[in-house]
Amino acid sequence: MFKIKVLNHDVIEEILGMKEVIEVVEKVYTLKSEEKTELFPMVFHEFERGIADMDIKSGHLKGIDIFGLKLVTWFGENHKKNLPPLIGTIMVFDSKTGKPLGILNAEYITGMRTGAAGAIGAKYLARKDSENLLMIGTGHISTFQIAATLIAMDNIKTVRIYDPINHDNARKLSESIKETLMNKFLSKYEVGTEIYKEINEKFDIYFEAVNDIKEAVSLSDVIITATPSRKPLIMKKWVKKGTHFSCVGADMEGKQEIDENIFGVARVYVDDINQAVNVGETEIPVKKGIITKENIIAEIGDVITERAKGRISDDDITIYDTTGIALQDLLTSKLVLDISEEKGLGVEVNL
Template sequence: MNIPYISAEEVRKNLSMEDAIQCTENVYKLKSQDKTVVWPTIFYEFDPGHADMDIKSGYLPEQHIFGHKTVAFMEANVQKGLPDLVGLIAVFSSETGMPLGLVDGSSVTGMRTGAAGAIGAKYLARKNSRNALIVGTGNQAPFQIAALLKAFPALETIRIANPHNAGHAAAFASKIRAMLQTDFAIEAASVTFEGVSDLQEAVSDSDIIITITPSHTPLIQKEWVKPGTHFSCIGADMAGKEEIDSQIFENAIVFVDDLEHCRDAGEIEIPLKQGTLSEDRICGELGDLILGKAAGRKSDTDITVFDSTGMALLDLAVADFLLKKNR
């Protein structure tokens, strides 16, 4: 049997950020309609904060597909001349069980995760948001910025912070405009990109904050946050990870991508355990908000949080889109 394989290069050529956003938003809606199945995730840390892996799997009945993604984050790969995020998506027919194809996991992960952060902001951030902050300068940062610009074309300033190395943030900011043009065909001539060294100051001046780090300790404190701020918390995808102060959740409007996984391994895990967030205060899953089944932001002063651990459903939907396009 000749199983189709779509490489990272082919993903970049054939998948636009608009496509990734559409596939991702559709999955959130299907999940809210109970038209998806998510199976338990397997996590393992080889070196906490520096090397880990996960296996995520699921089933999309309407597309007649199921499958899994195995992906690994290996920070030391950068020094070896290798990508720090590597993986593979396997797609199967739910009607025959036959494999339909394999797709590079790192490139799809980047696109659908960027889409997730932006969709969370699209439905929860203030519509007049002008300043955004990306906390983290790793593999995911360009994808988050590209997707955010698609969702908020009127953004004026995007600040980038690396809490452990301000030099990395400055270097990233100096090259992101060219990366957006080359990798995503996005012109960002009117946007100011800044690498920041003072995280507290950057947080206090941001309307939208996207966190994409593997941190196990809070990087952002509640007292830094101005009224009306939206958070898309992307980095916490394993038990014990935490990027923002749990006190931020006390009065926040909170949505998740998948309640079960977020409860066990997302940004809400520790606030739930500490009691700064109760489960009955979680407003719902993002698909519920998109479909109007749950209420989101009520005023321009609300603090809103979208907790995304990521789901194989997103990878499968995007991989299926690419495999069908490639036929």
């Protein structure tokens, strides 16, 4: 018999800070670059086509001695039963003994690590003097993307927000985002500390909703896309030299957020090459022959560890295709488990 920690959504949200998650996700990419990780094949099953499915993403962080999985289910008719349609659970194990270390609600961890991933792409590939951020999409993940990118970058002064379906969603987010950033992200840090002052200053910028995506693209230095789109929202002819894209939404075959022809003139980076060409934004450009798998410059971890070059000039258009990998969930979960142990939070269960 041994003890295992169980952490719910509220405890995780209370103790997890975005700056620390950015550091953790960077660590994941570094370990992957150093070949100290392993991703296991993804499992996907449809219980009923278009109504109920599940997927399991899993892996091993050899450099940290943990392995585990994230299981996400989608049951589209759960609202009839007063249940959320999307439910995620993470399990973390000790890779030296096989002992389970924790069971965690996956929702907040997924949002945080996804936001961190998009931001890391911008941090390492966008121009350092970038001032204008365009957020495409206003769903749940958009707040995490904005928070992480502002924390990771030093000179963003304006955030424009665009919703491809309903402009009112962009307007509402632009009006509420500053309060959300202060209450949900800045509040994790002690008032008066250097980190508090730094993040507070980065959040104190201008936010606006935009209705003309063509004009917004032309004004933007960094563009983050986080939608479920299956057709391009941004066309190549709108994109100015020096623009960086972090493409977050495409995580399934057939999804697409930007014109595939942009890939033909861009330096392309990914979180995992095999996932990117199969289910990421890179999938369609490869299938249409605009680029090949070999045209991908590198995985982002190789840029962080300086095994590969990132942006070469201010005129480069750069793309970071992040499909999301289980390793991000696992190391973020390890961070949460460690903090919860220090603070005496969560529930311990005897198995």
